[in-house]
Amino acid sequence: MDDSKHLRVVASGGISTFSYNGSTLVIQRLDKKNLDVPLRQVLWVQYVEQALEVHFLARKKPGAPLSLVKARGAVHKDDRPHATEWVEALMDAAYQGTKRNRHLKVLVNPKGGQGKAVSAFRKKVEPIFHAAQCSLDVTYTRHPKHAYALAKELSLDYDAVVTVSGDGLIHEVINGLAQHTQPRRALTIPIAPIPTGSGNGLSLNLLGIEDGFDLAAAALNVIKGRPMKTDLFSFTQNGNRHFSFMSQAVGLMADLDLGTESLRWMGDTRFLLGFLRGVLRFKPCPVTLSIKVAERDKVKMAEYIRSVQPKDDEIHRQEDQLDQPHDTLPPLKHSDLDEDWISLDTPLLYIYAGQGPYVGRDLMQFPVSLPDDGLIDVVAQELTSRGDMLKAMDEAEKGAPYWMEGQHYFKAYAYRVTPHSLKGCLAVDGEAYPFEEFQVEVHPKLATLLSPHGRYASEFVVPGR
Numbered sequence: 001m002d003d004s005k006h007l008r009v010v011a012s013g014g015i016s017t018f019s020y021n022g023s024t025l026v027i028q029r030l031d032k033k034n035l036d037v038p039l040r041q042v043l044w045v046q047y048v049e050q051a052l053e054v055h056f057l058a059r060k061k062p063g064a065p066l067s068l069v070k071a072r073g074a075v076h077k078d079d080r081p082h083a084t085e086w087v088e089a090l091m092d093a094a095y096q097g098t099k100r101n102r103h104l105k106v107l108v109n110p111k112g113g114q115g116k117a118v119s120a121f122r123k124k125v126e127p128i129f130h131a132a133q134c135s136l137d138v139t140y141t142r143h144p145k146h147a148y149a150l151a152k153e154l155s156l157d158y159d160a161v162v163t164v165s166g167d168g169l170i171h172e173v174i175n176g177l178a179q180h181t182q183p184r185r186a187l188t189i190p191i192a193p194i195p196t197g198s199g200n201g202l203s204l205n206l207l208g209i210e211d212g213f214d215l216a217a218a219a220l221n222v223i224k225g226r227p228m229k230t231d232l233f234s235f236t237q238n239g240n241r242h243f244s245f246m247s248q249a250v251g252l253m254a255d256l257d258l259g260t261e262s263l264r265w266m267g268d269t270r271f272l273l274g275f276l277r278g279v280l281r282f283k284p285c286p287v288t289l290s291i292k293v294a295e296r297d298k299v300k301m302a303e304y305i306r307s308v309q310p311k312d313d314e315i316h317r318q319e320d321q322l323d324q325p326h327d328t329l330p331p332l333k334h335s336d337l338d339e340d341w342i343s344l345d346t347p348l349l350y351i352y353a354g355q356g357p358y359v360g361r362d363l364m365q366f367p368v369s370l371p372d373d374g375l376i377d378v379v380a381q382e383l384t385s386r387g388d389m390l391k392a393m394d395e396a397e398k399g400a401p402y403w404m405e406g407q408h409y410f411k412a413y414a415y416r417v418t419p420h421s422l423k424g425c426l427a428v429d430g431e432a433y434p435f436e437e438f439q440v441e442v443h444p445k446l447a448t449l450l451s452p453h454g455r456y457a458s459e460f461v462v463p464g465r
């Protein structure tokens with residue numbers, strides 16, 4: 001073995017050998033299986049007082065969540081002359097293309113989800129940030145809109161805003177950044193979620209169904225994730241403009257979100273319960289839906305998504321493509337309905353529009369969604385039968401409801417909902433808004449997220465392909 005490629009470390013159990021190749025740190029331990037650690041999971045390596053110290057994330061067994069591990073031992077005397085160089089080269093490989101020591105604004109919502117955000121942050125997340133030698137500026141939000149106010153005044157030198165919360169706090173951060181004196185510049189600061197809310201839709205979409213609720217995987221995304229541009233949606237109602245980053249729901253899907261707030265302690269099971277309750281009530285949602293459609297052919301949309309998914313190695317290019325921003329928000333372009341709009345007056349059970357395949361662990365509602373295609377996916381579910389709706393739960397986590405006949409699916413530039421009743425629920429990114437006429441339009445690539453893959457972490461399997 002080339003001496004410069006490995007370090008022998010003397011620990012209580014004997015001598016271990018640390019070596020690495022292009023993708024993996026390999027730890028050979030006496031009388032034990034080799035430990036292979038993907039370089040992406042290596043957080044920090046240092047050589048201090050003739051000892052090697054390695055901090056990394058590993059799974060105790062396959063399928064287990066990631067956890068923080070620290071390996072330390074005296075470097076064998078013959079290897080000391082090249083130890084500093086070896087450590088620096090390993091750090092370069094572990095952080096290839098990514099800045100070390102990220103400077104993070106961390107917002108912790110003590111009231112989100114099951115109320116465990118503070119202990120989750122202190123016990124599981126903060127030690128990982130410290131191990132990676134990130135600098136932290138932590139605020140525990142004290143009231144609704146606190147995160148909004150902080151984002152509005154945010155200093156622009158942070159490498160990321162970390163939300164230890166659910167999607168509601170991210171909605172506030174996005175809206176605060178949009179009201180910043182330099183909104184476009186503020187919206188280039190990437191947002192990265194640590195999933196401690198109940199739905200955690202954004203985390204699922206960035207990290208995937210396996211890792212979407214894994215705190216350490218989310219922390220790793222904060223440390224090593226790459227900026228990924230995402231579309232934002234202007235939501236206008238009564239002359240007021242807000243921004244939505246994820247979804248708008250009317251009818252059953254809004255009832256199940258807002259009507260189950262008191263069941264937060266249940267985590268995301270509350271959504272399943274809300275869905276079953278909504279199907280039993282089977283109330284039509286009295287609205288007109290108008291859409292400026294870009295595409296409505298389900299087969300074409302499904303084929304398209306398969307053809308455009310970038311591979312992980314294309315992430316670098318995406319990072320390079322970040323535009324120099326202007327400092328005003330994009331104007332609204334679709335205020336008047338013209339001949340390109342269509343209207344739907346059929347009785348609907350719900351309207352659900354947004355981006356990001358998963359809206360929860362049990363439902364891939366927007367399987368053909370892309371983060372930056374400049375379009376919003378709009379689902380209009382016809383009032384079919386209770387049986388059909390219960391059947392729709394079969395493989396809903398894989399996007400099966402997409403193919404239901406009564407589920408209309410559009411890609412749109414804009415849409416408008418006009419209620420014909422005073423009573424009803426409207427949820428924007430899971431937050432309650434008045435049940436009144438509103439319009440949504442898309443602004444391509446206006447905000448920035450951190451992503452391990454440079455795309456949504458989901459796969460839509462098209463039947464028969």
Ligand SMILES: Nc1ncnc2c1ncn2[C@@H]1O[C@H](COP(=O)(O)OP(=O)(O)OP(=O)(O)O)[C@@H](O)[C@H]1O
Nearest residue numbers: 112113142143144165166167168169197198199200
């Ligand atoms: N200290 C606080 N006390 C009360 N509410 C707060 C506080 N800090 C933030 N909030 C509010 O809590 C709401 C919910 O937050 P969050 O998104 O973190 O959790 P969640 O709704 O359970 O998760 P999800 O949106 O993923 O379902 C937000 O609207 C936010 O304004």
